[in-house]
Amino acid sequence: MATVAEHTNVWAKDALLNGCQAVAQAVRLANVDVIAAYPIRPYTEVMDALSKIIADGELDSEFIVADSEHSQFEIVKHASSVGARAFAGSSGTGWMYGFEALVVTATDRLCPLFLVGNRALDDPGAFGVEHNDALALRDMGWLLCWASTAQEALEHVLIGYRLAEDSRVLMPMALAMDGAFLTHSQHMVKMPTQEAVNKFLPPFNLGKRRMHPDNPVSIAPQVNEDWVMELRRQNWEAARRARQIIPDVYKSFNDLFGPRYANPFFDEFMCEDAEVVLVGLGAVAMPARTAVRRLREQGKKVGYVNLRWFRPFPTEQLRATLGRAKGVGVIDRDFAHGSPDNGGIVVHDVRSCLYPLAKRPAVTNFIGGLGGRDMSIDDCIRMFEITFDAAAGKQSDDLVTWIGLRE
Amino acid sequence: MIKRVEVQYRGIFQKNLGKFIGGDIVQIASRMGKVAFSNGRYSDSPERNGIPCKYFAFVSQELSEEELEAECGAKLDIDEADVSVVVDDTMVKGVEPWAWHGVRPVNEKVREKGCLLVVSRHGHDQLLQFIPKKAFDYRLALVEGEASFAGMWVNKDDLTRERVLGAIAAVDPGIISIEAVESYLLDRTKQQHRAEAARAAYNATLRSLRVVRPGEGAEWHHEIPRLPTWREFEAGGVVVPAVPRGFKLGPRGQTRNEGFKRGTSKSHRPVIRFDLCTKCTLCWYDCPDECFDPTDDGLFDVNYEVCVGCHRCAEICPVPECIVMVDELRFGNDDSPWEHHTRDPQGYIKWAEEKKGTDRIHYAHVTGTGVEVRQGKFVPPKQDKGGAAARAKA
Numbered sequence: 001m002a003t004v005a006e007h008t009n010v011w012a013k014d015a016l017l018n019g020c021q022a023v024a025q026a027v028r029l030a031n032v033d034v035i036a037a038y039p040i041r042p043y044t045e046v047m048d049a050l051s052k053i054i055a056d057g058e059l060d061s062e063f064i065v066a067d068s069e070h071s072q073f074e075i076v077k078h079a080s081s082v083g084a085r086a087f088a089g090s091s092g093t094g095w096m097y098g099f100e101a102l103v104v105t106a107t108d109r110l111c112p113l114f115l116v117g118n119r120a121l122d123d124p125g126a127f128g129v130e131h132n133d134a135l136a137l138r139d140m141g142w143l144l145c146w147a148s149t150a151q152e153a154l155e156h157v158l159i160g161y162r163l164a165e166d167s168r169v170l171m172p173m174a175l176a177m178d179g180a181f182l183t184h185s186q187h188m189v190k191m192p193t194q195e196a197v198n199k200f201l202p203p204f205n206l207g208k209r210r211m212h213p214d215n216p217v218s219i220a221p222q223v224n225e226d227w228v229m230e231l232r233r234q235n236w237e238a239a240r241r242a243r244q245i246i247p248d249v250y251k252s253f254n255d256l257f258g259p260r261y262a263n264p265f266f267d268e269f270m271c272e273d274a275e276v277v278l279v280g281l282g283a284v285a286m287p288a289r290t291a292v293r294r295l296r297e298q299g300k301k302v303g304y305v306n307l308r309w310f311r312p313f314p315t316e317q318l319r320a321t322l323g324r325a326k327g328v329g330v331i332d333r334d335f336a337h338g339s340p341d342n343g344g345i346v347v348h349d350v351r352s353c354l355y356p357l358a359k360r361p362a363v364t365n366f367i368g369g370l371g372g373r374d375m376s377i378d379d380c381i382r383m384f385e386i387t388f389d390a391a392a393g394k395q396s397d398d399l400v401t402w403i404g405l406r407e
Numbered sequence: 408m409i410k411r412v413e414v415q416y417r418g419i420f421q422k423n424l425g426k427f428i429g430g431d432i433v434q435i436a437s438r439m440g441k442v443a444f445s446n447g448r449y450s451d452s453p454e455r456n457g458i459p460c461k462y463f464a465f466v467s468q469e470l471s472e473e474e475l476e477a478e479c480g481a482k483l484d485i486d487e488a489d490v491s492v493v494v495d496d497t498m499v500k501g502v503e504p505w506a507w508h509g510v511r512p513v514n515e516k517v518r519e520k521g522c523l524l525v526v527s528r529h530g531h532d533q534l535l536q537f538i539p540k541k542a543f544d545y546r547l548a549l550v551e552g553e554a555s556f557a558g559m560w561v562n563k564d565d566l567t568r569e570r571v572l573g574a575i576a577a578v579d580p581g582i583i584s585i586e587a588v589e590s591y592l593l594d595r596t597k598q599q600h601r602a603e604a605a606r607a608a609y610n611a612t613l614r615s616l617r618v619v620r621p622g623e624g625a626e627w628h629h630e631i632p633r634l635p636t637w638r639e640f641e642a643g644g645v646v647v648p649a650v651p652r653g654f655k656l657g658p659r660g661q662t663r664n665e666g667f668k669r670g671t672s673k674s675h676r677p678v679i680r681f682d683l684c685t686k687c688t689l690c691w692y693d694c695p696d697e698c699f700d701p702t703d704d705g706l707f708d709v710n711y712e713v714c715v716g717c718h719r720c721a722e723i724c725p726v727p728e729c730i731v732m733v734d735e736l737r738f739g740n741d742d743s744p745w746e747h748h749t750r751d752p753q754g755y756i757k758w759a760e761e762k763k764g765t766d767r768i769h770y771a772h773v774t775g776t777g778v779e780v781r782q783g784k785f786v787p788p789k790q791d792k793g794g795a796a797a798r799a800k801a
Contacts, residue, residue, distance in 0.1 A: 286477040
């Protein structure tokens, strides 16, 4: 175990940054070669910040403003194929517009990193956070994780590249961040030194697949029925391997920067002896943790799981943590209309994950915070109460509760 | 305990000013060993020119960052403010940030004993003609100065930022102290005059502090809208009934969107000398918001409820002194100026000239005059003629 003293020289000065600017600073520290940009808020502020960083001479990078998200994502896919470390990002419907390019980036096993500043899908035009944009990747062979602070966002750009570019993984990486609450909130952020980042993040090496005049190759020629199953199986293996490699990456990070992440896949907050646990993604962690503290003061055994990695899904780890509880409430800041019980997206993965247990906790689902609607501490306390009822077998037929809706 | 500061600013023109003040508070409070963060009211963006917007800063001495964020970080607006800073005094007439919000009182969020801090050249009593009454005591403080306007990517470095920081320290030292403001400004900029500007504003603001008693202020006549429940509107998205087509000559003769008038976006309004008008139609034709209503005598009335004060009519009007932009705080209502003119032509001219005073805003180009007027200082005709002759020769 490294001592604190060993970690003091890996941090430079603190800086006032919002979530988008923190990501831009991480892109600078990762010495990204190619950046493709196309504006849509809340992502836009990342490209603003990056263009300034480049103009100030702090990063030597190709900065290409594309004609659309689709072109933007194709540019970074191709940049990745020549061995360049590449970055792009988007939000909401812009993200969806580029989806064909996103899908092929995964099937080509290329590994740019993307920021998804979560935004509601139009119509109606709305800017607030909803997770459906990023969650649309869940079946596409991507790495997908959520940051819940600006500091985490900065660190997960570095962690993301390290994982995505690992020769055993080679998958594109999407870092999601709640629009407004994280992207546009200014905080004091600890900046790692360039030397420390260089130690943690080796240069990108695509190996034999790198397209280059010295290594002329053709990528992704047309194949037919006799190839696709085997290609899919390779992707499947990569996603499985990524799940095993993630803890190693976090161990390297913790060794270098200090013990920042006890559990790589999710933060457990007072879950050890919890009877009832809420599970959520992103910024709802803020009010949820305070709700846990308040209920603990009243002697109620509650906990919160802040799910960081959604793909690969931390099946074993989550099963172990949630399997101890009597009731689990899953907060979906997304929707999956017409799905089983008409719940959100996340609840189905959590319920599947728990199903093999002989003694399963009751699982209930909350849909809330859509389109950036506030979720308050009181809302979280109410969700705990409903989950206690579910655990006691008092669950109504409706397994989904909408939170913060004007009824 | 949490201290909440809101900065009410004009969209685009003061966007960077609002954000800088929020960020400065975080950095100063952090230097004082407190926990702080700052964000904007997200739904304000994408901002439009002049639309009333908000930036927030949250500061706590005791709470952890996580607890502070839990209370303040996942909310779109605040419930109450310890200090509400208004960086353009014309917003005291009310703020309508976006459709569905309605026109809201500028002091809506100021809590009991809290402070409304206004950058203004006007006095307390003049501002209180417009600021609505509250049910409890609060404080009103002034930072003497003009509204600092810049653009999308820039901030005007006229020390408003530093002076507001000094003033916040004066009205609530529990947020930031004047010593911390000074040391921060010195460390960050190495420029003594910035710290001095903050200190001077601190002293002046202390002198300007005044308690506003319940019942002091204006009657509020705008309704706060109630949003429908999910059962109360048609399925298929938000379908807004179209504004019915309607046109007749005269004031308010055109039908307009009653749901979002945007008149609170303006800091100046056009005052029209109808007696000078040549009926050239340019104001009516060029107004981006169709604020001009044709009248049966060939003139054009202006509807101040929907005018956003963009200056376009004053820029394009070819007749000197016919359309002049005037400080919005000189006006108490949005009544039709054409009706006033028609009712009492001489009285109207006297009224209009009184309102106009002697200050004039100069525009880069005035269509139809052939004369280039430089923005800023008045250029005497003689010198300008020489300039024009010299240019013609060249």
